[in-house]
Amino acid sequence: MSNRHVMTFNAGSSSIKFALFETDGTSLSAIASGLVEMVGGKRHFEAHNSAGAKTHADSWTGEAGEPFHADALRRILDWRADAYPAANITAAGHRVVHGGIKYTAPVVVTDEVLRELNALVPLAPLHEPHNIAAILAARSAWPDIAQVACFDTAFHRSHSFVNDVFGLPRSYFDEGVRRYGFHGLSYEYVSHRLRQIAPHHAAGLVVVAHLGNGASMCAMRDGQSVASTMGFTALDGLPMGTRCGQLDPGVLLYLMHEKRMNAEQIADLLYNQSGLKGLSGVSHDMRELEASDRPEAREAIEYFVARIRRELAGLAAALEGIDGIVFCGGIGEHAWRIRQRVLEGMEWIGVELDAAANRNGAQIISSERSRVRVFVIPTNEEIMIATHTLAAAEQFKR
Secondary structure (H helix, E strand, C coil): CCCEEEEEEEECCCEEEEEEEEECCCCEEEEEEEEEEEECCEEEEEEEECCCCEEEEEEEECCCCCCHHHHHHHHHHHHHHHHCCCCCEEEEEEEECCCCCCCCCCEECCHHHHHHHHHCHHHCCCCHHHHHHHHHHHHHHCCCCEEEEEECCHHHCCCCHHHCCCCCCHHHHHCCCCCCCCCHHHHHHHHHHHHHHCHHHHCCEEEEEECCCCCEEEEEECCEEEEECCCCCCCCCCCCCCCCCCCCHHHHHHHHHCCCCCHHHHHHHHHHCCHHHHHHCCCCCHHHHHHCCCHHHHHHHHHHHHHHHHHHHHHHHHHCCCCEEEEEHHHHHHCHHHHHHHHCCCHHHCCCECHHHHHCCCCECECCCCCCEEEECCCCHHHHHHHHHHHHHHHHHC
């Protein structure tokens, strides 16, 4: 029997990551991966082989009226057909940001599932519509294979009541107004990877910081999620590239009553105009902020770091201790100055930084004397999506 292939799609607000995996029934390996992203008016496509070498690159200006995600998905599918025409695609996996109360594990997408995912769009307006668009595009290209939705909220369904509830009347909690947490596929991968790297720490009390354009933190006990900085939507907690993070709800009342802003205007402000972009007036990109000499850029970074430090202490309290810290995500993996600023002065919590190891991008960046071990672990949501997709598709067949 020939090897089978799985494609994964990870659709964000202005990008789609994709990967092609091969399995012989016992192991799973990535044979290609890539990204289509939109930066300003330009669209970029890159693909790489399993060794990381670039095999395809293209840039273009989008056609008037052609939505980015439809354009990107069409090009990804055309690339696959041209570059790997013999690939035996037996399933496609999709990162879906919000699974609501019902979806606590990956699921094969049916018409009923699609209806329920569409009902969750208001809870993740930057991501859920694009996740659904990727499912529909892959379904059209491969109508006879399983499309599997893998949920970013599922990993956090192990939270206790106190870490899921808001201080609202109980009826709201019962109908689904609760803290869901996000970036679950990333945290799940880090949990598995940490068991390979440092099983003793993985079995203990760990805080993971997923820092990127979207940013959150998660407290884990024995690899299970205990608490997260994100809540009902992907707006809460840390400031992000363009999202506000923690915000007094009284500010929203002020915007409504005093500024006469409607729901659409407030949503655009909180999702697209805030965070690092809004604070700095320079950029949502940490690389550009670190390179800038504007005081507003420096202050935006200072606020980002301050919120990480504050949440770190809060999550350690939720765990009643801390044995390890993990940085992942684009900023967490590459911005050594941010890691340094987060950890400086954290001796009281048991952290002593190895400055040289941190600058050099080592896997362990705490000193040998540090009671709390600090790791940098590149995340890999795609391998988690592929793994879940194969398992869900096999189960569905039975």
